[in-house]
Amino acid sequence: MSDVKQEAATVAPTVAVMDQLPDASIQGQSPLFHADLATVAKNGPKTGGVTFKEEALMGQITLRLNAENAEQLKAAEKALGVALPTQPLTSVVKGEVSVRWMSPDEWLIVVPGLKAFEVESALHAELSGHYQVVNISGGWTIFKLSGANVVDVLKKSTIVDVHPSVFPVGKVVSTTFAKSSAIIRRSGESEFELVVRRSFSDYLWLWIQDASREFGLVVEA
Amino acid sequence: MQQYSGFGLLKHSLSHHENWQRVWRNPTPKKKYDVIIVGGGGHGLATAYYLAKQFGVTNVAVIEKGYLGGGNTARNTTIVRSNYLWDESAHLYEHAMKLWEGLSQDLNYNVMFSQRGCLNLGHTLQDMRDIERRVNANRLNGIDGEVLDAKQVSEIVPILDCSDNARYPVMGASWQPRAGVARHDAVAWGFARGADMHGVDLIQQTEVTDFIIEDGTVVGVKTDRYGDIKADRVGCVVAGHSSVMAAKAGFELPLESHPLQALVSEPIKPILDTVVMSNHVHGYASQSDKGDLVIGAGIDSYVGYGQRGSYPTIEHTVQAIVEMFPIFSRVRMNRQWGGIVDTCPDACPIISKTPVKNLFFNCGWGTGGFKATPGSGNVFAASLAKGEMHEMAEPFSMFRFHNGALIDEHGAAGVAH
Amino acid sequence: MSQKNRLQSGGRIDRSKPLTFTYNGKQFEGFAGDTLASALLANGVDIIGRSFKYSRPRGIVAAGAEEPNAVMQLGATEATQVPNVRATQQELFSGLVSGSTNGWPSVDNDIMGLLGKVGGKMMPPGFYYKTFMYPATMWETYEKVIRKAAGLGRSPNEYDPDTYDKVNQHADLVVVGAGPAGLIAALTAARGGARVIIADEQNEFGGSLLSSKESVDGKAAGAWVAGVVKELEANENVIVLPRSTVNGYHDHNFLTIHQRMTDHIADRAPNGQVRQRYHRVRSKWVVLATGAHERPLVFGNNDVPGCMVANAVSTYINRYGVVPGNELVLMTTNDNAYRTAIDWHDAGRKVQAIVDTRKNPTGALVEAARERGITVMTGSAVIDVQGSKRVTGVSVAPISEDGSKVTGSVKKLSADTVASSGGWSPVIHLSCHTGSKPVWNEDVLGFLPGKTVQKQLTAGAINGTFNTAGALEEGKKAGLEALSKLGLSAVEVEVPATTEVKESKAMALFHVPHTKPTSQAPKQFVDYQNDVTAAGIELACREGFESIEHVKRYTAMGFGTDQGKLGNINGMAVAAKVLNQTIPQTGTTIFRPNYTPITFGAIAGRDCGALFDPERYSAMHKWHLENGAKFEDVGQWKRPWYFPKAGESMQEALNRECLATRESIGILDASTLGKIDIQGKDAREFLGRVYSNAWAKLPVGKCRYGLMLKEDGMVFDDGVTSCLAENHFLMTTTSGGAATVLNWLEFYHQTEWPELEVYFTSVTDHWATMTISGPNSRKLLEELIDGDVDVSKDSFKFMDWKPMSVAGVPARVFRISFTGELSFEINVQANYGLHVWEKLFEHGAKYDLTPYGTETMHILRAEKGFIIAGQDTDGSVHPYDLGMGWAVSMNKPFSFIGKRGMQREDCVRAERKQMVGIKTIDPNVVLPEGAQAVFDPTASIPMPMVGHISSSYWSACLGRSVALGFVKGGLDKMGEKVYYPLVDGRIVEAEICSPIFLDPKGERQNV
Amino acid sequence: MFYIYCPYCGEHREEEEFHNHGQAHIERPADPDSCTDEEWGNYMFFRKSPKGLHHEIWDHVAGCRKFFNVTRDTVTYEIKEVYKMGEQPKVVAE
Ligand SMILES: Cc1cc2nc3c(=O)[nH]c(=O)nc-3n(C[C@H](O)[C@H](O)[C@H](O)COP(=O)(O)OP(=O)(O)OC[C@H]3O[C@@H](n4cnc5c(N)ncnc54)[C@H](O)[C@@H]3O)c2cc1C
Ligand SMILES: NC(=O)c1ccc[n+]([C@@H]2O[C@H](COP(=O)([O-])OP(=O)(O)OC[C@H]3O[C@@H](n4cnc5c(N)ncnc54)[C@H](O)[C@@H]3O)[C@@H](O)[C@H]2O)c1
Ligand SMILES: Cc1cc2nc3c(=O)[nH]c(=O)nc-3n(C[C@H](O)[C@H](O)[C@H](O)COP(=O)(O)O)c2cc1C
């Protein structure tokens, strides 16, 4: 279960990596589990202008490296199966892996929860030099917001311009959301994905309910 | 000299108010003065007044680039209190408070100093510790103050939301009964009139564009309207423009000039008769004698000379006010504006000699110098008269930023005020 | 008779929809499409309030945002009261309840009015500065009386039942004002593909066209407007905002728009709806097409109800079908206002005369009036009016060509309405908000927008272009210019045809002369709301208040809820005249947001109550709630403060929690601690620079406590950092300091030491952290560890960390202690925090595992003399002050942050305040935190203070109070006495001691 | 409210996403230990606060978390240029 990376038999481990997941018998609780979305979804309206879903328990990894280092880019691509987006504010999705540009030297990788350690290990296996890989799966959760009025709710909540002409599908920004922050990605014409911090998720959930009241909020579990 | 009184008012009304004398002269400056004060804000005018009246130095000019009292004096939220933490500042602000208490009579000008009390709210355990610490210190320094619990606070200001439902419930407050507000413009005008009466020349609409420095000693100033004017000593009291003036004199100050904003509601019938301030929720309000709620906003994070700041600062303030006083939600905001405040790293002023001989600076009052106006003017006048710093001003030397003897009043200064 | 002033036909009201409303308790009827003002005028209501200072009866004078008098109290219930609503901007709805804001016992019979009449003479500007000083003791009493008179309307005293909304908008172009200029500008830009927002404060688009009889494009102006609006609404790139005031223009083309969603329906928003919406708009370009306000003239008794602005009279007739009187006298300096007399005449009521201040007016409208047989008196002025509650007549006199004096005998005319026009003032407010200085234009006789650094265009009457054709032409031009600036291609837009009228030159007259000097003439009001008269302004100038800003501040001119829209220019003209200077020399006062007042609730939006500030929760929050925790606010976190059991007082709960921990085992949710994952080959070097102690040799598997200092040497945060692997560290920070510390590290890395290879990533939320502490904690841990991990004393030492699996969940466990007990800090991925927490309780029950909160944590650490950054430090103490020199490594090669700072002269002086333990002589006395220390309690006030108490508790474990505090030179004064004079008069005697009260050798944690 | 171009994100963002860090181009003395109190005090506290062009550091805290420099007019609030850490301004006061 604990596995300290060996770069080579002779070199001392330089970073500590560990599979942080227990076996499947132990159920994790996503940040929004307080809200009991399953019940809300069952009892709540089935139609409305906005649909909300928590993509719970996904695997999230922060990757930091030098985007000017072609070797590192190649290594990351090899580990992820997809090239890192180096254009600011873009993202790529391939199969189960999606990668968001966060900063010139930072990416957020999202994979299925059970894959996090695998990807983390693969990155360590491929990368060399100065880089950082951090599993942050417990610290964040993903809200999916969609529907006819999704843009209206976003406009109440974030100060970035979400008009399709400047915020096309695939664009990703880190910005403020209500009085917290979010990494917002347009995942479809009228579908957005918000990566939010665990400790703020109840507040944000409350906010979203309030801000979408006038349009009708559908919760999916 | 024309004295003001109710009787005088009656008399003048019989002659249709046609015979009121000028409140101050509009003199052409002399070639030379004993002391030139740069900056005709409250502090500069008070300095001139005390110089002439108390220290007998009457060959004095105040040079103001705009209209008297048009800087921060015109745009502050007028809170006067003396409940500062450290001895040095507590003594200075209390010195000012005592002067406030007789100021209208001393000036023969009603500055409408209203001792309606000031509450500094506590919303966290640490707030309450800080309050307790400050009130204890105040009392041992001879300054009135009490620590109140939430219930007592709610008795004083029933319209304040003191319930547990608040995001940050009120846990208590410090209460200084002698604190209050004054009519800011009247303070400038009263000091100006008093200074003028004692022979001080008030030179308005005249900007000091440079200092005349010979061998490291200031000997006068250059102006945009009247050319060079000589002086034995120069006191620079220009608040938000202190760094600009220091640069002209060839040195830097540990200051940055930032926008500080405020706003007023439309006038409403009297409903809030004390000053209420909250560091944590970050808003403060009082109600003027005209009925408007006078609300101070936070300081903007950047250097700015535009006398205006950024809108989110106003927004946060209004949120705080609605949070503290939910009943004001339907009341409306009339006007917002900004001043330029010279902030000091330890939230305390600089009253100091400078690297230039005979050039003195009184600045760095940042977000909270109105309350010190008479005290600041008084100790600065004493210093200028003697050429040596008054003992109360001594700790506020600009050189404390070299030796490390800072007087950190961030806690007591808290929200801008 | 009801609606006696209502015309049978005409206007934009819907006569098929009558609405009832009340004013001052009396019921009236109006129609859909009315404003409260038009409905009141329709019903012949003359007096709508009393003036602020002199309590004079006042009526409606204008028809829009510039109205100074008709400021009403609105609201049918206590909770929905709104003070100071301008009747001219409030749409009528059924059931509207209104009242005047001043007047006692009623506006019609007001006692204060009598006082005003008598005392008015005693109340020149600034009178209060000249009196009430003596005797000093009486001031408080005087002030109470002064304050009684304060305010217009009143605040509700119940909470607001409505909700407000905020929307962030981004646009290529914001068009402010939907008159002809704005409409065509928006149309042009929209056709060119720009993202456009067009806002107008009025309920309908059209601006001045709504009240004019002009035709546009060969049809009624309204029809043209409707066509344009339809096209705009159909364009998905256009946001059409009626009832929306652009109230502020901020830097970098940021504007705020206040949209009233339901105020025209009811005084409380219908269920589920938002009452008002606030738009925060960032726009690439802005077109200001805000029109112009007509200026009334300043003459004697010009505030008597019945005196109105000329164009307002036309608006009431043409837009609302209301003729607000029977006999009109029109006074004008220009041709345009002739329309008002014509409208009045055409409505079938009597025009007594047009009094034109010019010698020889010749324009087409002049002719049109004459053709109708209306008497035109030229070279004359209305110098005063008669009547008190309504105009009964006017005095007309010939005046000199320059308007400075009366030149002939006075003639009386009967009239109940006096309309006046002194020309138009462009609405330049928004343009000035960002600091742009307006410029006077002699042709326009008004101030125009000045130079600006904003991306701003202007069109129409705001430029002094006072005709529809010109406004349309400029609007189109602005639209095209915006397109070109935006990089969009030009489009074809046809400017519709209009009927042109030739006008003769207007006269520059503001203040009408009187036979008597201003000081003795009947009051000539400049600012109605603040009762500022021409005489008052003259007096202010004579007294030396020569700057227009001084005039404003001394007289209160322009200080009102109307911000002097009607009166300011006239006031400047009066001042200019006395000071013998021109109007541009006099200048304007500064225009500031808001254009019109804005509801606080709307500005706050939904960021109130529960959403005022985020509440942050840990992964175990639900458990805390279910187990009765009381919470403490720490930053935005809700942290358990203590866990009382039924019937327990706080102190009892704390005693129990403390004893349980020291005797068996307690558990703390420590998830809120900031955590930063640090990787890179220079991580150690970096740590060495930002912490005061040494990091070069910390072995893998070890943890170390560090103090973080600012450059001045003062402590600002602390925490334990662990070496996870050679190039990998986990830093912890205080709960409140997490974001600051991360930012601090990034700042130094990015700006000072970019060459260091190190990355930082926040993992605060990722790890759930629980600390089990107490003699039984190892036993509990061992029970839950899977597999073969040795956590015995020797193989898992104090300040070690190890990976292991706890309750089936992979964990990093740190053997660190903030309580002085044997402790294990268990970190698991947060999604499994609650699982592990619950398992700990399952297994811990037999040890009476006791949850404790921040308060017990504070007590336990204080017993050990551990500091809390932020409580025991205040930005003015360095490590040596804290007696923590052991945490400073002065001989590291790099001069770490804070090293140089703490060696400054004042920081090395003897007798600094130093942290020590404080033992009260009476062990039962718990000193209040914040108590001030003195050496000599008999000294007189001001008493020299030598320090204060920063932490103080009842220690159940020691059976006495314990405290940490600062004392001057305290570290050298062990065993000496110090006193604490308290606010309640007690003086508590205490002894200076070591801050470590319990287990000074640290044996309890080394087991 | 400012609209600031982040040189890393490559687009304008609202001021609320940024943090002002004061005067730019203040270098930490290479050898603090040999500084006098005066030199050290100057480094820590003494600042330019010009009326006119000012070079300052902003941090895109809510965005990419990168620090960069801005040249701004402190009276009109116009932003004249943004440039990355380590670079020098092109727009400078006369
Ligand atoms: C919004 C706001 C709210 C505040 N609230 C409070 C409060 O509630 N309580 C409190 O105690 N304090 C408050 N303050 C702070 C307080 O206003 C100031 O500390 C105080 O007014 C400073 O007074 P002063 O006379 O030094 O400065 P000012 O009044 O600013 O006077 C300085 C004068 O110098 C002039 N000047 C500048 N340069 C030159 C030159 N080159 N030549 C000639 N003249 C020049 C300026 O024109 C100005 O008139 C507030 C400030 C603001 C902006
Ligand atoms: N002949 C004259 O002397 C004279 C004088 C003035 C105006 N006019 C007429 O006025 C028209 C000028 O057209 P225009 O389009 O320039 O002006 P306009 O007066 O027709 O329209 C201006 C619009 O801006 C709105 N507005 C102003 N400030 C606002 C704010 N802050 N927020 C939201 N809305 C705001 C007003 O409600 C109004 O609807 C022409 O038809 C002209 O004939 C004539
Ligand atoms: C205590 C106080 C009360 C004020 N009350 C009002 C008010 O009731 N109405 C108003 O229009 N402005 C009021 N102001 C704001 C001034 O009009 C003005 O905006 C401020 O003095 C800054 O000056 P400036 O806007 O000319 O730059 C007040 C200002 C202060 C300091």
Ligand SMILES: [Zn+2]
């Ligand atoms: Zn960025």
